Amino acid sequence: MQKEHxxxxxxxxxxxxxxxxxxxxxxYSILFNVQKKGIKAPLQVYRALDxxxxxxxxxxxxxRNAFIACQNSSCQVSKATAFSICESCENVSEISNSKxxxxxxxxxxxxxxxxxxxxLEFFGLCKKCKSK
Amino acid sequence: MQKEHxxxxxxxxxxxxxxxxxxxxxxYSILFNVQKKGIKAPLQVYRALDxxxxxxxxxxxxxRNAFIACQNSSCQVSKATAFSICESCENVSEISNSKxxxxxxxxxxxxxxxxxxxxLEFFGLCKKCKSK
DNA sequence: TTATAAATGTTATATTATTACATACTGTTA
DNA sequence: TAACAGTATGTAATAATATAACATTTATAA
Ligand SMILES: [Zn+2]
Ligand SMILES: [Zn+2]
Ligand SMILES: [Zn+2]
Ligand SMILES: [Zn+2]
Numbered sequence: 001m002q003k004e005h006x007x008x009x010x011x012x013x014x015x016x017x018x019x020x021x022x023x024x025x026x027x028y029s030i031l032f033n034v035q036k037k038g039i040k041a042p043l044q045v046y047r048a049l050d051x052x053x054x055x056x057x058x059x060x061x062x063x064r065n066a067f068i069a070c071q072n073s074s075c076q077v078s079k080a081t082a083f084s085i086c087e088s089c090e091n092v093s094e095i096s097n098s099k100x101x102x103x104x105x106x107x108x109x110x111x112x113x114x115x116x117x118x119x120l121e122f123f124g125l126c127k128k129c130k131s132k
Numbered sequence: 133m134q135k136e137h138x139x140x141x142x143x144x145x146x147x148x149x150x151x152x153x154x155x156x157x158x159x160y161s162i163l164f165n166v167q168k169k170g171i172k173a174p175l176q177v178y179r180a181l182d183x184x185x186x187x188x189x190x191x192x193x194x195x196r197n198a199f200i201a202c203q204n205s206s207c208q209v210s211k212a213t214a215f216s217i218c219e220s221c222e223n224v225s226e227i228s229n230s231k232x233x234x235x236x237x238x239x240x241x242x243x244x245x246x247x248x249x250x251x252l253e254f255f256g257l258c259k260k261c262k263s264k
Numbered sequence: 265t266t267a268t269a270a271a272t273g274t275t276a277t278a279t280t281a282t283t284a285c286a287t288a289c290t291g292t293t294a
Numbered sequence: 295t296a297a298c299a300g301t302a303t304g305t306a307a308t309a310a311t312a313t314a315a316c317a318t319t320t321a322t323a324a
Contacts (some may be wrong), residue, residue, distance in 0.1 A: 008271055008320090027311065041274065046312065051271090062194035063251065065280095065311065084245050097241055104252075109229055112259035113216050119195065120236075120252045127244035140289095140302055159280065173305065178281065183302090197280065197311095265324100272319065280311065288303065294296085 005055050013037050014048040015069070018058055024066030024092050053078050061085070061092055063121055072096045080105055082120040088129035095122070137187050145169050146180040147201070150190055156198030156224050185210050193217070193224055195253055204228045212237055214252040220261035227254070 013034055018025050031045045052058040056075040058067045071094040082095040104118050145166050150157050163177045184190040188207040190199045203226040214227040236250050
């Protein structure tokens with residue numbers, strides 16, 4: 001059962017915007033879009049983004065410096081994330097595959113490191129772009 | 133067998149610096165370090181980095197905006213990369229695990245996407261930092 | 265209530281990366 | 295050799311991404 005996070009005003013404005021977007025959003029594009037709601041400075045955006053990532057409501061696509069809403073109802077924190085990214089149309093989806101997540105969550109090697117988090121990004125061509 | 137790439141002057145200067153570094157290097161730190169060798173502008177650094185990534189001599193650690201030399205003699209291109217990152221000391225190593233790479237290279241799901249590349253970053257505490 | 269943590273507002277600045285344009289070098293082929 | 299194509303370089307300006315520092319306000323809980 002998922003802990004309910006009561007988002008603050010700025011967090012809610014920014015989450016709603018990202019959640020409605022069909023594509024990953026960049027911080028300054030978010031800023032531009034929420035200026036009419038009174039959020040005027042980059043730091044206000046980055047603070048909300050940091051918190052939303054921390055509680056797993058959004059994830060950062062590291063290779064794109066962009067943010068998407070969590071598409072798995074189960075991500076309470078952003079600690080085990082996998083995405084597919086089309087290099088042609090830049091469509092991004094969160095991969096929800098229990099075998100993959102089990103495999104990676106249980107991964108260990110001889111380095112002696114204790115892994116507590118991972119982020120995986122797959123790149124390729126989506127169905128649409130392949131057939132062009 | 134690995135194709136021999138004849139690095140250009142700037143590419144060689146920058147690769148040698150990264151290769152000697154025990155930690156991932158950031159672009160502007162690289163710039164600072166190669167100024168005595170005549171490389172004066174960010175673009176000169178970024179161009180060499182782009183090429184070195186393309187041919188697999190270095191990889192970008194996306195979550196850190198930093199670059200490390202390939203630690204696998206086999207990476208001809210940066211298309212199947214996995215790293216372990218200590219969140220305490222920021223030590224980064226390239227993971228070379230054939231089971232993992234096979235698993236990920238063969239991964240496919242029902243989305244219809246054809247994956248041609250991936251990048252995986254594991255986070256946690258290294259041996260040293262765990263025992264502190 | 266009092267204390268504490270979390271969130272906000274604001275300005276300035278740091279860090280990372282690209283655009284645009286001119287020039288030079290390297291290897292191939294007519 | 296000459297012409298060409300592809301790759302690399304040099305330089306200036308600027309765009310895009312992210313954080314520091316400090317003051318204030320709001321929410322939560324002892
Ligand atoms: Zn998620
Ligand atoms: Zn596509
Ligand atoms: Zn490698
Ligand atoms: Zn460590």
